[in-house]
Amino acid sequence: MCKAGRPDMKPAYPQAGSYPQFADLVDTERSQVDRKVFHDEAIYQAELRQIFGRAWLFLAHESQIPGAGDFVRTKMGEDDVIVVRQRDGKIGAFLNSCPHRGNRVCMVDAGKKARGFICNYHGWSFGIDGRLVGTDGKVYDTDPDFEKHAITLTPVAQVASYKGLVFGTFDPNAPSLADWFGPFTWYLDVMLDNDPEGTEFIGGCIRSEIECNWKFPAENFVGDILHAYWTHQSGAQAILGGGVDLGPQYDERAFQASIYGHGIETNLDKTGNTKTLGYPELVDYVFSQYDKAKDRLGETRARMVGAISSCTVFPNFSFLPGQATFRVWQPKGPNKIELYTWTLVNKSMPEHIKELYRRGTMMTFSPGGVFEMDDGENWEYCTKANEGWVTRHQPLHYALGISSKIDAPDLPGHIHRGSLNDANQRYFYTRWAEFMRFDNWSDLMTAETAPPAKAAPGVAAE
Amino acid sequence: MLHVKDPIGANLDRPLAGEDFRAAERFLYTEARLLDAENYTGWIALVDEDIRYWMPGMETRRRDDKRGPYAYGEMAYFDDTYAELKVRVARYNEPSAWADNPATRHAHIITNIEAYETNDPTLVAVFSCFTNVRNRNEKDQDVIHGRREDVLRRHGAGFRLALRRIFTVHNVLLSKNLNTFL
Numbered sequence: 001m002c003k004a005g006r007p008d009m010k011p012a013y014p015q016a017g018s019y020p021q022f023a024d025l026v027d028t029e030r031s032q033v034d035r036k037v038f039h040d041e042a043i044y045q046a047e048l049r050q051i052f053g054r055a056w057l058f059l060a061h062e063s064q065i066p067g068a069g070d071f072v073r074t075k076m077g078e079d080d081v082i083v084v085r086q087r088d089g090k091i092g093a094f095l096n097s098c099p100h101r102g103n104r105v106c107m108v109d110a111g112k113k114a115r116g117f118i119c120n121y122h123g124w125s126f127g128i129d130g131r132l133v134g135t136d137g138k139v140y141d142t143d144p145d146f147e148k149h150a151i152t153l154t155p156v157a158q159v160a161s162y163k164g165l166v167f168g169t170f171d172p173n174a175p176s177l178a179d180w181f182g183p184f185t186w187y188l189d190v191m192l193d194n195d196p197e198g199t200e201f202i203g204g205c206i207r208s209e210i211e212c213n214w215k216f217p218a219e220n221f222v223g224d225i226l227h228a229y230w231t232h233q234s235g236a237q238a239i240l241g242g243g244v245d246l247g248p249q250y251d252e253r254a255f256q257a258s259i260y261g262h263g264i265e266t267n268l269d270k271t272g273n274t275k276t277l278g279y280p281e282l283v284d285y286v287f288s289q290y291d292k293a294k295d296r297l298g299e300t301r302a303r304m305v306g307a308i309s310s311c312t313v314f315p316n317f318s319f320l321p322g323q324a325t326f327r328v329w330q331p332k333g334p335n336k337i338e339l340y341t342w343t344l345v346n347k348s349m350p351e352h353i354k355e356l357y358r359r360g361t362m363m364t365f366s367p368g369g370v371f372e373m374d375d376g377e378n379w380e381y382c383t384k385a386n387e388g389w390v391t392r393h394q395p396l397h398y399a400l401g402i403s404s405k406i407d408a409p410d411l412p413g414h415i416h417r418g419s420l421n422d423a424n425q426r427y428f429y430t431r432w433a434e435f436m437r438f439d440n441w442s443d444l445m446t447a448e449t450a451p452p453a454k455a456a457p458g459v460a461a462e
Numbered sequence: 463m464l465h466v467k468d469p470i471g472a473n474l475d476r477p478l479a480g481e482d483f484r485a486a487e488r489f490l491y492t493e494a495r496l497l498d499a500e501n502y503t504g505w506i507a508l509v510d511e512d513i514r515y516w517m518p519g520m521e522t523r524r525r526d527d528k529r530g531p532y533a534y535g536e537m538a539y540f541d542d543t544y545a546e547l548k549v550r551v552a553r554y555n556e557p558s559a560w561a562d563n564p565a566t567r568h569a570h571i572i573t574n575i576e577a578y579e580t581n582d583p584t585l586v587a588v589f590s591c592f593t594n595v596r597n598r599n600e601k602d603q604d605v606i607h608g609r610r611e612d613v614l615r616r617h618g619a620g621f622r623l624a625l626r627r628i629f630t631v632h633n634v635l636l637s638k639n640l641n642t643f644l
């Protein structure tokens with residue numbers, strides 16, 4: 001540093017690499033996943049680079065930041081990020097780290113009408129567009145070599161919205177958000193577009209810490225309704241007065257769908273998930289909206305709105321249709337996550353219905369919720385068991401429903417019959433392996449998890 | 463009508479005294495002892511049927527942010543009526559409540575108790591602090607610290623819990639779950 005030239009303050013976006021030795025830990029031939037992927041620190045660091053450094057990650061709902069300067073703070077992988085509404089109405093996202101010595105410039109969870117962010121260390125201040133606008137005192141102003149215009153909070157490389165949900169990626173070369181989802185939007189619309197006025201989040205975010213690998217909850221929501229019978233027996237008994245019931249039409253109607261590792265399992269039973277919130281009035285409301293949803297989405301998807309169903313958008317954004325809980329499993333090392341949860345409602349819902357969804361998610365899928373309460377310990381011990389050297393060499397079984405794949409020309413994606421199935425979990429880990437193996441998007445977007453060619457999604461079905 | 467979004471109406475110049483104060487204090491300790499023993503049925507018998515039980519999520523906000531660290535109507539851990547508390551109790555009483563089977567070891571430590579009269583002679587306002595320790599299996603330990611603002615309704619020689627506001631010191635809950643009442 002003694003030569004003291006001018007710094008190059010251009011934001012840097014790290015490149016991906018290729019880790020075939022990690023990709024091979026997912027054995028698709030045998031429907032097995034090697035336990036190292038839940039334990040190994042080097043694999044976790046590769047996940048930060050290959051997955052969280054490239055994937056489109058959930059940031060916020062537009063309704064959380066309606067006006068210029070409104071912001072929330074969140075994580076992309078382990079990177080702290082500020083998501084802030086710009087004066088032109090667009091949404092920007094920036095690394096929450098001062099380019100001077102790296103301190104956080106935003107210490108709070110959220111706020112309204114910020115004019116900018118001032119670093120507490122030496123007082124550099126940044127506009128809501130991330131640009132350096134001022135420094136404390138006059139020292140920099142009189143330094144002829146100080147290039148203020150070249151300094152900015154590092155922008156998240158791309159930020160885009162899909163029907164109210166805001167996502168970002170650190171990869172300038174990532175495909176558009178629409179391409180990232182592909183035809184999976186057909187399923188997302190069940191929650192995001194069953195009403196013309198769109199959706200919003202109820203205010204606030206509940207966060208908790210679970211000592212598990214982030215992939216266990218992500219795979220759970222991508223396609224593990226199986227666990228509900230056993231894990232959630234007590235919650236179902238408390239709320240419904242009986243065990244979990246997938247209903248008489250399970251055999252004809254239930255399925256799993258997977259596209260690029262995103263997956264949804266659903267039972268098409270109209271209100272099975274909504275019932276578990278415990279308010280008959282909510283179930284009546286969902287029924288009362290059925291015809292409207294059917295006009296908009298067609299029969300199959302209208303039946304999904306309140307159905308027993310769960311979904312993960314690769315890698316770590318999950319939700320439960322019908323129960324309205326939306327969440328991100330933020331990774332914190334191979335053995336820990338922070339769980340962020342929100343409640344999503346339609347803007348047009350009457351206030352008392354929104355309130356019942358708020359109370360319902362609190363009663364069920366919240367740290368004290370009668371369902372969520374019993375999930376955490378399972379994921380913690382699935383993770384902890386692998387501390388054992390011999391234990392972590394033992395196989396894990398992901399083979400439920402290996403011959404249940406169907407063509408289903410009316411449903412986009414890879415479809416498997418029956419929601420009690422490991423199919424989506426197999427695709428989730430296959431996608432994980434694709435991210436480990438490939439250093440480029442053309443391979444990533446044409447790999448095995450890419451959707452099979454079908455006619456326009458859902459058209460024939462309706 | 464009591465509401466958890468409102469302050470509990472303590473008349474700070476009229477503290478409860480003598481046996482009246484000790485009865486209020488005893489009520490909190492009895493409640494804690496029942497919860498330590500996972501006796502949820504016994505605990506809910508001390509709860510008024512008009513109970514409002516609220517524990518908001520605590521956000522980190524700038525001092526000049528008018529919303530403050532919590533806001534009624536936003537995301538919370540609990541915002542329960544009697545019917546909702548009963549559902550939670552029903553789950554605890556199921557043998558398949560796996561997060562409680564094997565049993566969790568609890569210590570509800572209650573301190574800093576102050577009790578005051580309110581403008582309603584049937585109600586008293588009580589402040590307290592708590593440290594809640596849960597330990598499971600070999601060494602899974604969860605600790606929650608916070609303060610409570612309660613309204614107790616006079617009931618015979620004792621009290622019933624009529625309203626509770628729970629404010630933890632935590633932003634992120636440092637636990638996988640919340641398998642207790644605070």
Ligand code: FES
Pocket residue numbers: 098099100101102103119120121122123124
């Ligand atoms: S670290 Fe931010 S101003 Fe110095």
Ligand SMILES: [Fe+2]
Pocket residue numbers: 227228231232371372375
């Ligand atoms: Fe679960």
